[in-house]
Amino acid sequence: MKKENFTILFVVKLNKLNSKGLCPVNVRITYQGVRKENATGYFVDPKFWDAKRQLTTSKALDAISTNIQLELIRQKIKNAYLSILLETDDFEADDIYHKYLGKPLKESEFVVRYFQKYLDKIFKLIGKDLKLATWKKYNYACIQIVGFIKFKYKKNDISLDKINLQFLTEFEYYLKTEQNQCQSTINKAIQRFRRLITIGIAEGFLEKDPFILYKAKKVKKEVIFLTHEELETVERTQISQPRLALVKDLFVFCCYTGLAYVEMAHLSKQNIQIGFDDVNWIQMKREKTQRQISIPILPKAQEIIKKYSTDSNRIFPSISNQKFNSYLKEIADVTGIEKRLTHHIARKTFASTVLLYNDVPMEIVSELLGHSNMVITQESYGKVVQKKVSEAMISLSVKLK
Structure with missing residues (x-):
C-alpha cells in the first residue's frame, strides 16, 4: 500500500463542540491527492485527542470503546481499498x-x-x-487515443466520465508534439473522437459535454487552382x-466536371444520362458524402468522353491515383506550370475558374460539387469570390477615372 497514494x-472537528464538550x-480518505471526508458518528473530548497517534488518551470506558471503533473503521476502509x-x-x-459502506461501485464505461x-x-x-x-479513419483515431492514455496516464484505459476539457487540450498537444501531426490532421482525429463522446453523452456515461468550451484551431488553407490562362495552356x-x-485529358475532363478521382475512375455509361434540357448529365453518388450529384456535361468534357468512347462500360481507361498524380508532375514540367499539379486541383479549378469566375452562384457551385452543406463551399471558396469582386472593383475604378 503506497502511503503517498492512499x-x-x-480529524476532530473543533468548531463543532457540543453541549457535553x-x-x-x-x-478523511485521501487517494491520489483527492480527499473524501465523512462523519464517523463518534465523539471525543478534544483535550484528550492525540492527532499523531490517531486516538483519544482518555481512560474513560466510552473513550476506550471509541478508539476500538475508530480502529475498526480504519481496518474496514483498508479492506475496501484492497x-x-x-x-x-x-x-x-x-x-x-x-x-466501505457496502454500496456497489457506480457502473462506468x-x-x-x-x-472499440x-x-x-x-x-x-x-x-x-x-x-x-x-472505418479505418475511426480505427486510427482509436489507436491515437490508446497511445495518448498510455503516455499521459500510464494506463491501458481510463473511465469515460473523466474526459474533460483538460483531456482534450492535452490530447491535442500530444498529437502535435509527440506525434508531429499537422493541425488539420489533429482536427480530424478530435472530430472523430467527438462523435464517440456525443454518443457517450446520449447513453448517459457523461453528464457534461467536454467539448462545450473546446475550440479547434482553424487551419487556413489556400485554394490552389489553375487560372484561365493556365487551364488553356x-x-x-x-x-x-x-x-x-x-x-492530361482526364485532368482537363475533371476541370470541367469537378469529379473526384474515385468518381472519375468509376464513371460508367449508366452515369451519362440525357437531362430535361436535352443535354448529357453525369448522374452518380459522390463517394465521400454519398450524396447524389447531377452535373451537366460541358462541351469540352463531352469531347473527351467521345474521344475515349469504346464498347466497354467504363468511360475511361483504368489508372491508379498514385500514377495519375505522378504523371501530372511530368505534365507540369512540359507545360511550364509551376504549381504542384494533383488530381484535386482539377476539382478546385472547376469550382473556381470554370464556375465562380463565370458568375455561377455559390449555392449552385455547392450543389455541383456535392458538398454536404454550403458552409463547406463558402469556407473553401469565399476568398475566390472576394478576389473576383476585387478585380471587378479595380476594373470599375479604371473606367470611372
Missing part, C-alpha cells in the same frame, strides 16, 4: 468510501473499451452505410507520350 486520517470525529484494487485500477476516493465497441458496431455497416476507408499542349496524353 491515506486514512481521523465533545467534538465529532470525521474520517478489495477495490482487485476489481479495477480506475477508481477514486469516493469509490473507496462507497465500498471506459474510453478505449467504448471506442463502437468500431465493432460500425464495422458491420461497411458496404451498406459506411466505407471501409471511413494545359489544353493546348500537345503530348506525344500516350500515358501522359491520357492523364
Whole structure:
C-alpha cells in the first residue's frame, strides 16, 4: 500500500463542540491527492485527542470503546481499498468510501473499451452505410487515443466520465508534439473522437459535454487552382507520350466536371444520362458524402468522353491515383506550370475558374460539387469570390477615372 497514494486520517472537528464538550470525529480518505471526508458518528473530548497517534488518551470506558471503533473503521476502509484494487485500477476516493459502506461501485464505461465497441458496431455497416476507408479513419483515431492514455496516464484505459476539457487540450498537444501531426490532421482525429463522446453523452456515461468550451484551431488553407490562362495552356499542349496524353485529358475532363478521382475512375455509361434540357448529365453518388450529384456535361468534357468512347462500360481507361498524380508532375514540367499539379486541383479549378469566375452562384457551385452543406463551399471558396469582386472593383475604378 503506497502511503503517498492512499491515506486514512481521523480529524476532530473543533468548531463543532457540543453541549457535553465533545467534538465529532470525521474520517478523511485521501487517494491520489483527492480527499473524501465523512462523519464517523463518534465523539471525543478534544483535550484528550492525540492527532499523531490517531486516538483519544482518555481512560474513560466510552473513550476506550471509541478508539476500538475508530480502529475498526480504519481496518474496514483498508479492506475496501484492497478489495477495490482487485476489481479495477480506475477508481477514486469516493469509490473507496462507497465500498466501505457496502454500496456497489457506480457502473462506468471506459474510453478505449467504448471506442472499440463502437468500431465493432460500425464495422458491420461497411458496404451498406459506411466505407471501409471511413472505418479505418475511426480505427486510427482509436489507436491515437490508446497511445495518448498510455503516455499521459500510464494506463491501458481510463473511465469515460473523466474526459474533460483538460483531456482534450492535452490530447491535442500530444498529437502535435509527440506525434508531429499537422493541425488539420489533429482536427480530424478530435472530430472523430467527438462523435464517440456525443454518443457517450446520449447513453448517459457523461453528464457534461467536454467539448462545450473546446475550440479547434482553424487551419487556413489556400485554394490552389489553375487560372484561365493556365487551364488553356494545359489544353493546348500537345503530348506525344500516350500515358501522359491520357492523364492530361482526364485532368482537363475533371476541370470541367469537378469529379473526384474515385468518381472519375468509376464513371460508367449508366452515369451519362440525357437531362430535361436535352443535354448529357453525369448522374452518380459522390463517394465521400454519398450524396447524389447531377452535373451537366460541358462541351469540352463531352469531347473527351467521345474521344475515349469504346464498347466497354467504363468511360475511361483504368489508372491508379498514385500514377495519375505522378504523371501530372511530368505534365507540369512540359507545360511550364509551376504549381504542384494533383488530381484535386482539377476539382478546385472547376469550382473556381470554370464556375465562380463565370458568375455561377455559390449555392449552385455547392450543389455541383456535392458538398454536404454550403458552409463547406463558402469556407473553401469565399476568398475566390472576394478576389473576383476585387478585380471587378479595380476594373470599375479604371473606367470611372
